[in-house]
Amino acid sequence: MSTLAVAKKEFHDGIRSRVLAGLTVLFGAFMAGAAYYYTEITPPAGIQSSAEPQTIAVINSLIIPTYILLPIIGTILGYKSISGERESGSLKFLLGLPHTRRDVVCGKLLGRSGIITVSVLVGFAVGGLALYALTDAFQIVDFAVLTGVSILLGMVFVSIAIAFSSAVRSSTIATAGAISLVLVFLFFWNVVLTLVGYVAQELSLIETAQSQTPTWLQFFASLNPTGAYQTTSIYLLDNGTRSVPSNPPFYLEEWFGFVILAFWLVVPIGLAYLRFDRTDL
Amino acid sequence: MPAIETIGLTKRYDGVTAVNELDLVVEEGEVFGFLGPNGAGKSTTIDVLLDFTRPTSGTVTVLGEDAQRESQSIRRRTGVLPEGCDLYDRLTGRQHLRFVNESKDADDDPDTMAERVGIPEAIDRKVGGYSKGMKQRLAFGAALVGEPELLILDEPSTGLDPSGAHEMREIVQEESARGATVFFSSHILGQVEAVCDRVGILHDGELVAEDTMEGLRNAMDREAVLTVEVNRVPEDAIAAVRALPGVSGLTTDGTTLSAHCRDGAKAAVINELEAAGASIEDFGLETASLEELFLAYTGDRPSRPIDKPTVAAGIDAAGERTEGHR
Incomplete structure (x- = not known):
């Protein structure tokens, strides 16, 4: 009840943000642009063949603007959610009302997830209309599935950013932390993997001569939520046309991407809440 | 049952003691003024009452409930105006009041509330465009939602002009008449003088005085400020004068003692000063105003100048005596 009141307030407050409006417009433009690019300029292989894989190829192409922009929008929605209120003093107004700190954290997550849902729906509506206009083989169900997974991705980054925002006192540190993490996930994940691999080699955990990457390192690589998003999207949209390596361990199967997304959605914010609940405002 | 009770409340931050062994009782139905200079620990105390901050030691009960374990229930029954609090710039006044209604399971008409705190015409505007005083009025209105049993107001006149501060005091009186307990902090005695039944004066985290308004006024009548100018201030003189029975405070400003x-x-x-080896060059006497009494308790400002024409009857004899010593 209390959580819902906070969530509603968050939604009404955040949805009026001009920055959000700007980012949503940008997102819509990227979606339309991607749809145009992949249907008209350089259609990916398979787009000329039968109707079924064509849609999937095109829809898959929409993943690129999504997995770059949604982490950014999600982070911007979340990184000041609590530390900003702490700095301005409005957190004392909020907690002077009969809300617990859990109500505040959950309400923020819920309300801002609602906001990113709106943002994703707008972006996908624009992208969908463009696709519909440009190709004959627009598959509404596949498109809806991709929209759903994208909303989940957005929520994951909202959640991570709120975690930073509630765990640290300074909104500058929260911002720096949340943005660094997005940059790592988006652009520097391979650097991290190389480093981990190098350290593992130095510690003789991996044999240099080994031709295949050990499964634990593959697992570590799959922990990136943007990667998990791509894996799960392809998993849900694919109709068995791909070749999957036979008998991987369960944690390297594609459905496990959902577990990884759920982990990022719940665990960081859970830990941050425990810290936030104990500190002085 | 007291509305607020702290027993041995201590709060330390990184070795700095903000509140030290505070024993405070606010009775149900009274208007209690929580006074003290900035930094005395008033806000810290309020933060503990509302579980914004956890005490280092001591127990705190509000409305009969434990301030840590039953905080949500306490805040359901309490209206809170945090110090200089910011609101949500993108939401209107009406949206704020609706949110508070929803949070407290109340059903107060936002228009009536806005009318009451003097911002009826601004209620549908976004708070980002409000002046500081209007924000303060809205936050005050929000504290009144749901007819709370207890009002906790931290520096409620911040940002208000004199007439705004006056209206605020009127509402405090109305709320008190309704039966609410009001606990409000201020660093300005004048703000609480008119409305408070009782005041507590906090200084450096300790309660230095706690009395009814009437008691304070009586003390004021009996108290006077004796200002003495000496040729020099001998080392032991200050401690010796402070130790005298009947002396409640002493401030120095160069060679002027108050x-x-x-x-x-x-x-x-005067005898004590002379015994310590100072020779008296001039002196004056005046009865203390309530404001000075406050300053005497908190010792926050230098003494007033000696040349104020306020020498009272009864000191003349001593005056002549001093003349003789020159």
């Missing part, structure tokens, strides 16, 4: 003392103690102060 002693807050009862009628009977005036001569003793």
Whole structure:
């Protein structure tokens, strides 16, 4: 009840943000642009063949603007959610009302997830209309599935950013932390993997001569939520046309991407809440 | 059952003691003024009452409930105006009041509330465009939602002009008449003088005085400020004067000493100074105003100048005596 009141307030407050409006417009433009690019300029292989894989190829192409922009929008929605209120003093107004700190954290997550849902729906509506206009083989169900997974991705980054925002006192540190993490996930994940691999080699955990990457390192690589998003999207949209390596361990199967997304959605914010609940405002 | 009770409340931050062994009782139905200079620990105390901050030691009960374990229930029954609090710039006044209604399971008409705190015409505007005073009025209105049993107001007149502060005091009186307990903090005595039944004066995290308004006024009548100018201030003189019975405070400003003392103690102060080896060059006497009493308790400002024409009857004899010593 209390959580819902906070969530509603968050939604009404955040949805009026001009920055959000700007980012949503940008997102819509990227979606339309991607749809145009992949249907008209350089259609990916398979787009000329039968109707079924064509849609999937095109829809898959929409993943690129999504997995770059949604982490950014999600982070911007979340990184000041609590530390900003702490700095301005409005957190004392909020907690002077009969809300617990859990109500505040959950309400923020819920309300801002609602906001990113709106943002994703707008972006996908624009992208969908463009696709519909440009190709004959627009598959509404596949498109809806991709929209759903994208909303989940957005929520994951909202959640991570709120975690930073509630765990640290300074909104500058929260911002720096949340943005660094997005940059790592988006652009520097391979650097991290190389480093981990190098350290593992130095510690003789991996044999240099080994031709295949050990499964634990593959697992570590799959922990990136943007990667998990791509894996799960392809998993849900694919109709068995791909070749999957036979008998991987369960944690390297594609459905496990959902577990990884759920982990990022719940665990960081859970830990941050425990810290936030104990500190002085 | 007291509305607020703290027993041995201590709060330390990184070795700095903000509140030290505070025992405070606010009775149900009274208007209690929580006074003290900035930094005295008023806000920290309020933060503990609302579980914004956890005490280092001590127990705190609000409305009969434990301030840590039953905080949500306490805040359901309490209206809170945090110090200089910011609101949500993108939401209108009406949206704020609706949110508070929803949070407290209340059903107060936002228009009536806005009318009451003097911002009826601004209620549908976004708070980002409000002046500081209007924000303060809205936050005050929000504290009144749901007819709370207890109002906790931290520096409620912040940002208000004199007439706004006056309206605020009127509402405090109305709320008190309705039966609410009001606990409000201020660093300005004048703000609480008119409305408070009782005041507590906090200084450096400790309660230095706690009395009814009437008691304070009586103390004021009995107290006077004796200002003495000496040629030099001997080392032991200050401690010796402070230790005199009937002397409640002493401030120094160069070679000017101001002693807050009862009628009977005036001569003793002068004797003590002379005994310590100072020669008296000039002195004056005036009865303390409530404001000075406050300052005497908190010792926050230098003494007032000696040349104020306020020499009272009864000191003349001593005056002549001093003349003789010159």
